[in-house]
Amino acid sequence: MSHIIDHLQVPYYAVIFSSIHSEDLEGYREMDARMQDWVARQPGFLGFESARQAIGLTVSYWESLEAIAAWRRDPQHQQAQQQAPRWYRHYRVRICRVEREYGV
Amino acid sequence: MSHIIDHLQVPYYAVIFSSIHSEDLEGYREMDARMQDWVARQPGFLGFESARQAIGLTVSYWESLEAIAAWRRDPQHQQAQQQAPRWYRHYRVRICRVEREYGV
Numbered sequence: 001m002s003h004i005i006d007h008l009q010v011p012y013y014a015v016i017f018s019s020i021h022s023e024d025l026e027g028y029r030e031m032d033a034r035m036q037d038w039v040a041r042q043p044g045f046l047g048f049e050s051a052r053q054a055i056g057l058t059v060s061y062w063e064s065l066e067a068i069a070a071w072r073r074d075p076q077h078q079q080a081q082q083q084a085p086r087w088y089r090h091y092r093v094r095i096c097r098v099e100r101e102y103g104v
Numbered sequence: 105m106s107h108i109i110d111h112l113q114v115p116y117y118a119v120i121f122s123s124i125h126s127e128d129l130e131g132y133r134e135m136d137a138r139m140q141d142w143v144a145r146q147p148g149f150l151g152f153e154s155a156r157q158a159i160g161l162t163v164s165y166w167e168s169l170e171a172i173a174a175w176r177r178d179p180q181h182q183q184a185q186q187q188a189p190r191w192y193r194h195y196r197v198r199i200c201r202v203e204r205e206y207g208v
Contacts, residue, residue: 002158004122004196014120014200016163018108018153018207049122051155054106059120059161065203085208092108092207096118096200099169103122103196104189 005047005061012046012098013062019091020055028087031080042071061098068095108207109151109165116150116202117166123195124159132191135184146175165202172199 021028039045039060044067048060062068071077084091125132143149143164148171152164166172175181188195 004124004159004194006196014118014198016118016120016202018163020108049159049161051157051159051161053155053157055108055153055155057153057155057161057163059122059163088208090108090208092110092205094118094202095204096202098198098200100199101196104192104194 005049006103008046008061008098008101010098010100013065013068014096014098015060015062015068016094016096017058017060017091018055018094019058019088022087022089024086027083031083035077035080038074038076039071042074043067045071065095109153110207112150112165112202112205114202114204117169117172118200118202119164119166119172120198120200121162121164121195122159122198123162124193126191126193128190131187135187139181139184142178142180143175146178147171149175169199 036048039048044063046061046063048058050056050058062071072081140152143152148167150165150167152162154160154162166175176185
């Protein structure tokens with residue numbers, strides 16, 4: 001992930017996923033790559049930004065809460081979610097409404 | 105930054121700062137360390153999470169929009185902001201209202 005998502009029109013929604021990996025990452029990379037492809041094809045998906053050091057942060061942007069809810073229920077995504085307790089020691093998901101943005 | 109901010113009560117606010125560094129980082133580390141200390145002492149500040157790879161993501165959490173506005177106007181913070189165009193090739197600031205959170 002090497003660019004910043006830009007020029008979105010407020011209001012829209014952000015999902016902040018903060019995580020700390022466990023030691024067992026078997027199958028994680030493949031699933032992560034698959035989910036990155038798959039999420040990009042979901043209705044209402046606007047883009048995502050991601051970085052990981054001691055903790056991982058992935059912020060995905062969406063047109064609506066309905067689009068976020070549909071993604072959460074998506075069968076392929078649910079298969080991935082089932083493995084979250086194995087790959088993450090700790091995680092937090094925050095659903096946010098973006099009110100304002102600026103930058104250069 | 106090595107832990108995840110937890111147990112906050114919605115609604116509260118998040119500032120997502122997405123950035124790409126420039127090549128000139130002179131003075132950046134010192135200022136970054138100073139601002140991390142200083143922001144932690146601001147009224148209404150709840151914590152932050154941060155990671156950097158190709159892009160940097162820093163998410164800070166706040167009790168209110170007023171607290172975010174006061175931090176933006178803080179004189180020491182403004183001194184840091186003045187140098188942003190030198191240290192960042194590109195950045196985006198998003199002000200968000202956190203509606204819901206969950207995790208383990």
